[in-house]
Amino acid sequence: MPIEMPRGLPFSVDTWTPSSKLKRSHFLTHAHKDHAQGILSHASYPIYSTLLTKILLRQFYPQLDDSMFVAIEVGQSLVIQDPDGDYVVTAFDANHCPGAVMFLFEGSFGNIFHTGDCRLTPECFLSLPDKYIGKKGKEPKCPLDYIFLDCTFGQYPLKMPSKYSAKQQVINCIWNHPDARAVYLACDLLGQEEILVEVSQAFGEKIYVDKARNLECFNSLKLIAPEIISEDPSSRFQLFDGFPKLYERAAVKIAEARANFQHEPLILRPSSQWYVCNEGVSEMEKQQKARVNQAVKDIYGVWHVCYSIHSSREELDWALQLLGPKWVVSTTPSCRAMELDYVKKHCFKNRQAFDDSLCKLLDINAVEHLVPDGPNKKLSSSNLVEDISNGYVETQSGSLVISTYQRKRLSLSPPGKRPLVTLFGQARLGLPYLAFPHESKDASAICNSEEKELIETKNVSFQKENVTVENSEEQLVAMRQSKFAGTNCSGPNNNYDKEEISTSSSMAKSAAETKNVSFEKEEVAQVNAEEVLKTKRKIDFTETNSTELAATSTVSSSNSYGENLRRLYRPMNVPVRQRLPSLVMLMKAKKSARKRT
Template structure:
C-alpha cells in the first residue's frame, strides 16, 4: 500500500483516506487497484492523472465523478496554485504500466520526485531534467531534496532480466512445447499486456479472456490491445488468473489432461514473485530460482519467467547514485529503503532543516556535530525553507507567506508528540505522520481501549483498591526512609542507632513484599495488554537486529521517550525487590 505524504506538503499521492482528503491537491500515478483503494469514498477535487489512468479508474469505479480529474500527460508540466506558494509538477514515464507516471514536484518545499511504482532503467531516467542527474563520480548540479521510491524488490539482490528479455523467454518456452494444446498465460495484471501482444503476434493467435472470471483485466485489455482478444473458449492461448489458488488450479488442469490421455497444458507465469519468495523452499527449488536466462518449471508444473515491472535492488542503487537525493523514503512499507547501500552510506545522518519542515515540525537551529552535544531541546527549533540550487536561488528568491509561517510553526513541546529514536522515527515517515494526526481510540477486538479500561475498573473489587492505596503509602514511606538513610549517612551517624534504623527499614520493606508482587503482576498484565493493542508503541515487539540498527544511526532527538524510561526504571526496581 502507498504511504501518506508528510504533513508539511499540500498534496497527496496515491492515498485515499480521511487524512489525505484534507490535502488540497491529489495525484494518482497509475490505475492499479492498490493505488486507488478508497478513491470512491475519499476522492475530492482536484485529482491529477493521465487520460488513460482516468479512463480506467472510471471503468473500475463508475461512481467517481469524472469532473474531479485534471489531465496531465507524460512530459507535461503544470503550475499548481496553492495558498502556501505555487509549485510546479512534471510527469515522466514510470516504465511500469500504461498510463503510469512519476511526479516531480518543485516548490517552496524543495524538489521532490515521487516514483509511484516504477522500473528505473537508463531509458527511464534519461527523461528527467539534466540538472537532477549526475555522472559517474560527480553529483548532479541540483540534487533532489527527497525521493519517494518504489522499493518493492529492495531486498532482492539478484540481477533481473530486462522486460524484453523476459518476454523472449516466454516465447521460447512456447516454442519448446509445440504439443501443448492449450497455453495458459498468467498475465492478468496491468503492465503485462505487452507479453500477450508479443505472443499473439509471434504465433498468429488471439488470446481468450473470460468475461466473468477476468472482467477487470478485460476492461484494461480492451483499452490497450483490443486487436488480440478472442471470444472463442477453444483458443490455444488463454488468460489465467495468476493469484487465486494458482497452484491448485494448475495441478487440476494438468491432472485433467493426463486423465484424458492428452498432452499437458503449458502454464506460464511471468512474474518475479516466485523468485523473490524463498521461505520454506528446498535446496533443489533454490537452485532453480538462480536461473534467470530461461523459463523454470516448479513442483506444481507451472513455468516461471522472471518478468518484473518494478526495479531490482541493483537498479535502485544505480538510480540513487545518479540522482544523489538528500533523503530517500520507501513508498512500500516497512522501511525497505533503509536496507539500500546508498541510504546506509548517504542518508543516515542527523535530521536536517528540510526534513523537520517536511514533517511539519520546526527545524533544528543547528545540527552541526560540534554543536549537537550542546542542546537537543525543542526550544532550539526554528523554521526554514530547504536549500535549493544556487542558480535557482539567485533568480527565484523564496518567499514564505504569513499563512505558511502560521501553518508550519511548531507548537510547544508539551502539546506536540515528540519524534524520537525509539518512537515513531523507527517506523519511517509514513507512521510518524499518521500517528500524531489521528486521534481515534484504538480498538481491541470488538471493544475499544476506553471501554475496556472502564469495564476493568467496574470489575475491580474494593479490596484491590485498598491494596493499591496501601501500596502507594508504602512506596512513599520507602522513599522517605531512603531519604532518611541518605541523610543519616551524610551527617555521619554510625553504630547502634544506624543498625536499628536499617533493621526497621528492612522489616517495613519485607512486610510490603506481597503488595509489591501484586503490583509487578499488574504491570506485567498491562504491558501484555498494550502489546496486544498495538506493537507500534512498544520497542520489544521488533526484532533485536532492527532495534540495534536504529540505535546505531545516532539520530539526535529532542527528548527521550518518557514512557520507555519509566518502564525501564520500574523493571529495574522490581527485579531488585524480588
C-alpha cells in the same frame, strides 16, 4: 499500502485516508487497486493523474465523478497554486503499467521525486532535467532533496532480466513446446498486457479472454489492446487466472489432458514473485530459481519466467547513484530504504541538513522560537523550477499523447491554511521540548522518590526530637544525683529544693522549646516537600532533568526561583509560585513577636 506524505507538504500521493484528505492536492501514479484503496471514501478535488489511469480506475470504481480528476501526461508540467507558495509538478514514465507515471515536485519545500511503483531504466530519465542527473562519477548540479522510492524488491539480491528479455523467454518457451495443444498465460495483472501483445504478434493468433470469469481484465484489454482479444474458447492461446489457487487449476488442466490422451498443456506464469519467495522450498528448487535467464518448470507443472514490473535491488542502487539524492524514503513499509547500499554510504553524511529539511516536511517551523540554539537553518534546495515555457509551446490541449512540455496555471479552491503547531502539537509529533535536557527517570519514579524523601524527613525530625528529650532527662537526673551527694543527709535543704525546682523547670522549658522547634522544622520540611512534589507533578510533561529540578527546589534563604525553574512556568502560562519563607525567617519573626509582647 503506500505511505502518507509528511504533514509539511501540501499534497498527497496514492493515499486516501482522513489525513490525506486534509491535503489541498492529490496525485495518483497508476490504477492498481492497492494505490487506490479508500478512494471512494476519502477522495476530494483535485486528483491529478493521466487520462488512461483515470479511465482504468473508473472502470473499477464507476462511482467516482469524472470532474474530480485533472489530467497530467508524461512530459507535462503544471504550476499548482497553493497558499503556502506555488510549486511545479512534472510527470515521467514509470515503466510499470499502462498510464503509470512518476512525479517530480519543485517548490519552497525542496525538490521531491515520487516514483510510485516503477521499473527504473535509463529511458525513464531521458526527459529528467540535466541538473538532477550526475555524470562521469560526479554528483548532480542540483541533488534532489528527497526521493520517495518503490523498494518492493530492495532486500532481494536477485538480478532480474529486463522486461524485453523476459518477453523473449516467454516466446522461446512456447516455441520449444510445439506439441502443446493449449497455451495458458497467467497474465491477468494490469501491467502484463505487453506479454500478451508480444505473443499475439509473434504467433499471429488472438488470445481468448473469458469475459464472464475475468471481466476486469477483459475491460482493460478492450481499452489497451482490443486487437488481440478473442471470444472463441477453442483458441490455442488463452488467458489464465493467476493467484489464488493457481496450482489447483493447473492440476485440473493437466489431468484433463492426460485423461484425453493428449499432450500436457503449457501453463506459463510470467512473474517475479515465485523467484523471490524462498521460504520452505528445497535446495533443488532454490537452484532452479537462480536461473533467471530461461523459463523454469516447477514441481506442479507450471513454467515460470522472471518478469518484473518493479525495480531490482541492483537497479535501485544504480538509479540512486545517478540521481544522488540527499535522502531516500521507501514507499513500501515492508522493505526499508536503509537496506540499499547507496543509503548506507551517502544518506547519513549531512545529518544536520536532513534534520532541518525534516522540520520543514513535518511543518514545525512555527515553534522555532522555542529552541534555545536559534532558528533552524534554511533547507538547501534549489529555487522553483526554471521557466519551462522558454523554447516550448504553451497549450491547453488535453490530448492523450503530448510530446512537449506545457505550463498551466490552475485556479483551485483549496481549504484554508492549517493552524500553527503548538507545544502540544509538538508533543504529538514525539519531539522533545528542547529548552531542557531529557530526564532519565519517568514521572512515576520521580513521584516515588519525592514521597520517600518526605517520609525520611519526618523520621529524621522525630529522631532528633527523641534524642533532645532524652538528653534533657539524663542531664536532670545527673544534676539531682550530684546535688544529693553534696548535702547533709540529716535534714532537708531548702536551698537544694529551690535550686532543684528551678533547674527542673528550666530544663523542662528548654526541652519543650526544643520540641516545638523540632515540630516547626518538621512542618516546614513537610510543607516544602509537598510543595516541591506538587510542582514537579504539574511540570513533569516538560521532561526536566531530575537533578536540576531537585537543586532548584531545595529550601534556601532566597525568595526567588532559579532561571531554569522560572522558564518551566513560561510555556504553562501561569504565574511563578512564591517560595515559602525559610526557617531562619520564621525564627526571626517569632523572636520579634516575643519582644513586642
